[in-house]
Amino acid sequence: MLRKSKFTHFLVFMAPALTLIMIFVVYPSIATISGSFRTEDGKWTLKNYLEVFKSSELINFEGFSRGFPLGALIHNLIWIAIHLPLTTSLGLILAVILRRAKGGNLLKSFIFLGMVMPMIVGGVMVRFMFDGNIGVVNAFLRLFGIEGKTWTAYPETALFSLIFGSVWLWTGFSMILYSAGIETIPKDFYEAASLDGAGPVRIFFSITLPLLKPITIVVVTMTLLWELKIFDIVYVATMGGPGGSSNVLALQMYNYAFRELDMGKASVIAVILTGSTLLASIPLLKSASEVS
Numbered sequence: 001m002l003r004k005s006k007f008t009h010f011l012v013f014m015a016p017a018l019t020l021i022m023i024f025v026v027y028p029s030i031a032t033i034s035g036s037f038r039t040e041d042g043k044w045t046l047k048n049y050l051e052v053f054k055s056s057e058l059i060n061f062e063g064f065s066r067g068f069p070l071g072a073l074i075h076n077l078i079w080i081a082i083h084l085p086l087t088t089s090l091g092l093i094l095a096v097i098l099r100r101a102k103g104g105n106l107l108k109s110f111i112f113l114g115m116v117m118p119m120i121v122g123g124v125m126v127r128f129m130f131d132g133n134i135g136v137v138n139a140f141l142r143l144f145g146i147e148g149k150t151w152t153a154y155p156e157t158a159l160f161s162l163i164f165g166s167v168w169l170w171t172g173f174s175m176i177l178y179s180a181g182i183e184t185i186p187k188d189f190y191e192a193a194s195l196d197g198a199g200p201v202r203i204f205f206s207i208t209l210p211l212l213k214p215i216t217i218v219v220v221t222m223t224l225l226w227e228l229k230i231f232d233i234v235y236v237a238t239m240g241g242p243g244g245s246s247n248v249l250a251l252q253m254y255n256y257a258f259r260e261l262d263m264g265k266a267s268v269i270a271v272i273l274t275g276s277t278l279l280a281s282i283p284l285l286k287s288a289s290e291v292s
Helices: 002-036 047-054 072-097 104-116 119-129 136-142 155-165 167-183 187-195 200-211 213-228 232-237 249-259 263-291
Strands: none
Touching (some): 002 263, 047 263, 072 104, 072 167, 119 155, 155 232, 187 200, 200 213, 213 263, 232 249
16 A cells, blocks of 8 residues: 555656656657658658668768768768767866866866857857958968968868867866866875876876776767757858758758758658667666666
8 A cells, every 4th residue: 555655656746757758758759750751641651761861961972982072971970080089088188187287277167168158159150260361270370371261161171170160169068077077086096106106197097097987988978969969050150061061960850851841851860860869878878777
């Protein structure tokens, strides 16, 4: 009787949250998966998947020999390959260096500013950073006698401009998490290592880095999820151009849904993104289960 009463109380307290999850998560997910297998007249088919995977907008095989665009999926993979190691390693290095540096907290605040800034504003900043006339990147290059250009206006440099421009917008996230993680490491470990004659490099690789493994898993997973669903920076800075050379999956989904009004193809991209994010979350879920 007591167990039944507890279960009833549990359902009462969980009902609002479960209702919202069903309405805004479960139902839309089922509707999206169903829509990806349906035509406009409601017939079940694989046509949407075949058209999306055959189209050069997802993977442009000709681009591998001619250059950009390579397709939205390949662009996302390039974004991950460059942005993920850069932001993760920079965040860790900055957290270690600024831990006891004079004015470290002020510098951390400046770096973290990229995280609290709306990504739409970040996209505008990235666009002007690489502008040929007023961009800070070209101003820096001119110091060395190098004449720049509007980097986002050329197919071969547009995607890389967005990737490197977005590094500052996300590095603050990894830096703050690593900073918090370093503070949890007992100081006795460092003192014992110093007494044994270990230098800063040995201490970093033998103590700091191994003990930050749970933080690294969180940082890598969250960064990967952000890179998979990247949209606003690309939309504001280049609209996926020029010629689709900086297009990404989320923007392609938007184009299918609201420009071509093809909800079937848009649902296919949504399913691809959902599956990718679920796969990317597996390491984090495993880590959480090990801790518990």
